[in-house]
Amino acid sequence: MTTRAPDRSVDREILRLAVPAFLALVAEPLFLLADAAIIGHLGTPELAGLGIAGAVLQTAVGLCVFLAYGTTASVARQLGAGNLRAAISQGIDGIWLAVIIGMVTTVVGILATDWLVGLFGADGRVADHASDYLRIAFLGTTPLLVMLAATGVLRGMLDTRTPLIAAVLGNLLNIALNFALVYGLGPLPALGLRGSALGSVAAQVFMAGLLLVVVVRGARREGASLRPDLPGIRAAAHAAIALVVRTLTLRAALMVTTYAAVQEGGETPIATHQLAMTVWSFLSFVLDAIAIAAQALTGRYLGAGNRDATRAITRRMVQWGLASGVVTGLGLAALSPVLGHLFxxxxxxxxxxxxxxxxxxxxxxxxxxxxxxxxxxxGAGDGAYLAWGGLAVLVVYTPLALLTDDLVWLWVAFAGGFMLGRAVVLGLRARGDRWMVLGAR
Structure with missing residues (x-):
């Protein structure tokens, strides 16, 4: 079986997946943008505390992004090969893996909160605010990871609309709860930074539940078992090791960047870096919409054994990525003098x-x-190369970041050392054919 992807249909196929994914990813970082905007007006120490807590929490959850990415790729491959029931079963295994990892991460994270905050060298009010937020936020780890895995299942099934609906509803709930709990509304007390954490956790539980309902309905429709399958869970965990290493190198680079910002001393560089990284994350998720389409379509066409379609879609998605980067870059440059006033x-x-x-x-x-x-x-399952490539870039970037003594030059090192290094490593791989392994596995 082969699936054709004529040149005229490439853009339509990308857009059909990328537009809902784009809207969902725009909504997703609004958790951080809303928190930053609401907390920023409490004061600079609170904002700096949120920055440290956010870096820790994003690292803990970000290391598990394979639950979405790996599940998308494996489900899409089975779908391309015509194995619908097997596709959903692999997705269910990924969700159970998310539950296990989430429970362990929650317990360890809460117990290690003070130690994790202390790694950044912050003290006084900033450290207290960071610890207060982080202890509560870790309670949302399991629903966050379940949400990642369920989103991966749906994306692999070429459904990016349902995650969009969940993201929009969840973020609206998050904004309402954050405002009400931070400043107090009606009978609700003003909880400050703790209220922001509680509101986010509640919204995450809601989103995870909504996505689970859709996945469970699909599993029952296809006759796929919902029970934990230990061999399947172990296989999912084993396949994720390379992606975990890849993600660990990315998160380590971001942690190094935050650490270097903290070492400049004072609350201003930390707060400034937090806002800049929040904006960067927002735009990164926007650009990542094409990457989500890439994961699903690459897995689908490789699973169907269509090498030519894979190459054609890759070429077109790169063009979309570059064009989108130009647009977001021009927009950010135009707004850079005024964005700070919003936060x-x-x-x-x-x-x-x-x-x-x-x-x-x-x-x-x-x-x-x-x-x-x-x-x-x-999407091609080329996790081993991504892991080794990520390690190489991290080794080069770390000394560049730590040698800077100015926040602007730190960001120059981040853009020129880290991002450009990744571009070289990924571009060299994509030019060849070794990553294009055909078939369902």
């Missing part, structure tokens, strides 16, 4: 943020190229 009243943070965002704007086309090729290779 804080601190004049020092606002002044320092503008040049940092300008550097981030220049790096956007590189980011678009990197995210697309990363999605292609994930």
């Amino acid at each position: 804080t009243n601190d004049a020092a943070v606002i002044d320092q943020l503008a040049p940092v965002l300008l550097v981030a704007a220049i790096a956007q086309p590189i980011a678009g190229y990197v995210f697309v090729l990363d999605g292609v290779l994930i």
Whole structure:
């Protein structure tokens, strides 16, 4: 069986998946944007505490992004090969793996909160705020990971609309709960930073439940078992090892960047870096919409044994990634002088943020190229190369980041050392054919 992808249909197929994924990914970082906007007006120490807590939590959850990416690729391969029941069964295994990892991460994270915050060298009010937020936020780890795995199942089935609906409803709930619990609304007390964490956890539980309902209905329709299958869970965990290493290198680079910002001393660089990284994450998710389409379509066409369609879609998605990066870069450059006012009243943070965002704007086309090729290779199951490539880039970038003594130059190192290094590593791989392994496995 082969699946043709005529040139005229390539854009339509990409857009059919990428547009809902784009909207869902725009909604997803609104968790952080809403938290930053609401917390930023409480004060700079609270915002700096949120920055440290966010870096820790995003690392813990980000290491498990394979639950979405790996599940998307494996489900899409089975779908391309015509094995619908097997596709859903692999997705169920991924969800059970998410439950196990989430429960362990929650317990360990809560017990290690003070130690994790202490790694950043922060003290005083900033450390207290970070610990308060993080202990509560870790309660949302399991629903977050279940949400990742369920989203991966649906994307692998070429359904990006359901995750969009869940993201929109969940983020609306998150904004409402955060505002009500942070500042107090009616009978609700003003809980400050703790209220923001509680609101986010509640919204995450809601989103995970909504996605689970859809996946369970599909499993019952196809006769797939919902019970834990230990061999299947072990197989999913084994296949994820390379992606975990790949993700670990990415998160380590972001942690190194945050650490370097903290070492500059004072609350202003930490708060400025938090806002800049929040904006960067927002735009990264926007660009990653094409990468999500890449994961699903690459897995589908390789599973169907269609090498030519895989190459054609890869070429077109790279063009989309570059073009999207140019658009987001121009938009960010235009807004860089005024974005700071949306998040804080601190004049020092606002002044320092503008040049940092300008550097981030220049790096956007590189980011678009990197995210697309990363999605292609994930969809192809080329995790081993991604892991080794990520380690190589991390080794080069770390000393560049730690040697900087200015936040703007730190972001120059991030754009030129980390992102450009990833572009070289991924581009070299994509030019060859070794990653294009055909078949359902």
